[in-house]
Amino acid sequence: MKPKSKILIIAGSDSSGGAGIQADIKTVTALGSYAMTAITAVTSQNTTGVKSISSISSKEISKQIEFTSKDIKPDAIKIGMLHSVEVINAVLKSLNKINVKKIILDPVMVAKGGTKLIDNRSIKILKSKLIKKVSLITPNIPEAEILTKTKIVTEDDMIRVARILVSLGAKNVLIKGGHLKSRIMRDIFLSKNKISIFKNKKINTKNTHGTGCTLSSAIATYYSCGKTLKKSCEMAIKYVNHSIGTGPKYGKGHGPINHLSTININKKFR
Numbered sequence: 001m002k003p004k005s006k007i008l009i010i011a012g013s014d015s016s017g018g019a020g021i022q023a024d025i026k027t028v029t030a031l032g033s034y035a036m037t038a039i040t041a042v043t044s045q046n047t048t049g050v051k052s053i054s055s056i057s058s059k060e061i062s063k064q065i066e067f068t069s070k071d072i073k074p075d076a077i078k079i080g081m082l083h084s085v086e087v088i089n090a091v092l093k094s095l096n097k098i099n100v101k102k103i104i105l106d107p108v109m110v111a112k113g114g115t116k117l118i119d120n121r122s123i124k125i126l127k128s129k130l131i132k133k134v135s136l137i138t139p140n141i142p143e144a145e146i147l148t149k150t151k152i153v154t155e156d157d158m159i160r161v162a163r164i165l166v167s168l169g170a171k172n173v174l175i176k177g178g179h180l181k182s183r184i185m186r187d188i189f190l191s192k193n194k195i196s197i198f199k200n201k202k203i204n205t206k207n208t209h210g211t212g213c214t215l216s217s218a219i220a221t222y223y224s225c226g227k228t229l230k231k232s233c234e235m236a237i238k239y240v241n242h243s244i245g246t247g248p249k250y251g252k253g254h255g256p257i258n259h260l261s262t263i264n265i266n267k268k269f270r
């Protein structure tokens with residue numbers, strides 16, 4: 001089997017393999033595409049927490065993006081955690097040079113435990129520049145709250161916040177509902193003034209490490225293969241749901257999901 005498309009992932013490494021670059025590579029590969037990477041940071045972590053983070057210099061990040069893409073042009077890009085103003089600016093500059101149209105941004109700001117991962121200056125430039133550059137942003141509820149300075153409790157709040165993000169310049173928005181206190185998971189997609197609501201039963205498990213990274217990489221992969229953004233979100237949400245449901249129960253904390261669950265999904269969608 002030949003890869004269906006080529007994806008460049010700009011994100012941090014998770015030594016435990018459940019999230020970050022590792023989850024991204026597994027997702028892109030499992031869904032049948034070719035993964036390339038620009039690593040922004042190296043973390044030492046396991047399922048119980050993060051031990052340390054070492055940042056990669058913005059210069060090195062730019063080189064990874066530009067040198068890699070010059071040789072093998074990506075069909076789509078997935079962007080994960082960008083931890084500083086310098087890094088965001090460097091990524092913006094490199095994106096302008098390589099000229100790839102399909103870009104999915106997972107604006108990672110808050111860790112599963114609630115810890116803020118990027119400073120206020122970075123949030124400001126992410127909001128004023130980066131969200132305008134990408135095809136889709138996929139904030140979770142705490143991130144959407146920070147970006148719009150509003151509180152989200154209900155589905156209506158999610159819709160309102162998605163509209164605010166579009167008014168700030170986002171082209172398309174997917175607000176992820178994993179943090180809502182509800183038995184039904186809701187992800188809200190807003191495109192060209194049209195709202196779509198994807199609903200799923202909440203799976204009762206603590207093993208949801210890397211759901212957000214996996215989702216945005218799956219969207220980038222489906223989108224790179226020619227699906228619409230809406231269809232890509234729908235298929236990616238199903239993939240993540242299956243992957244949570246068949247998780248391998250590794251580790252003592254928040255364990256990984258099962259990236260290999262894809263085979264069933266692909267059959268279902270063909």
Ligand SMILES: Nc1ncnc2c1ncn2[C@@H]1O[C@H](COP(=O)(O)OP(=O)(O)OP(=O)(O)O)[C@@H](O)[C@H]1O
Pocket residue numbers: 019111112139140141176177178179185186187200201202203204205208209210211212213215237240241244
């Ligand atoms: N317990 C669950 N059962 C079913 N689906 C879930 C569950 N938790 C999250 N999801 C789904 O997983 C996807 C990612 O959403 P979530 O809000 O968890 O992202 P996130 O907070 O960015 O994840 P991460 O913690 O990896 O950064 C969404 O499609 C959401 O609906």
Ligand SMILES: [Mg+2]
Pocket residue numbers: 106108140212213
């Ligand atoms: Mg996330």
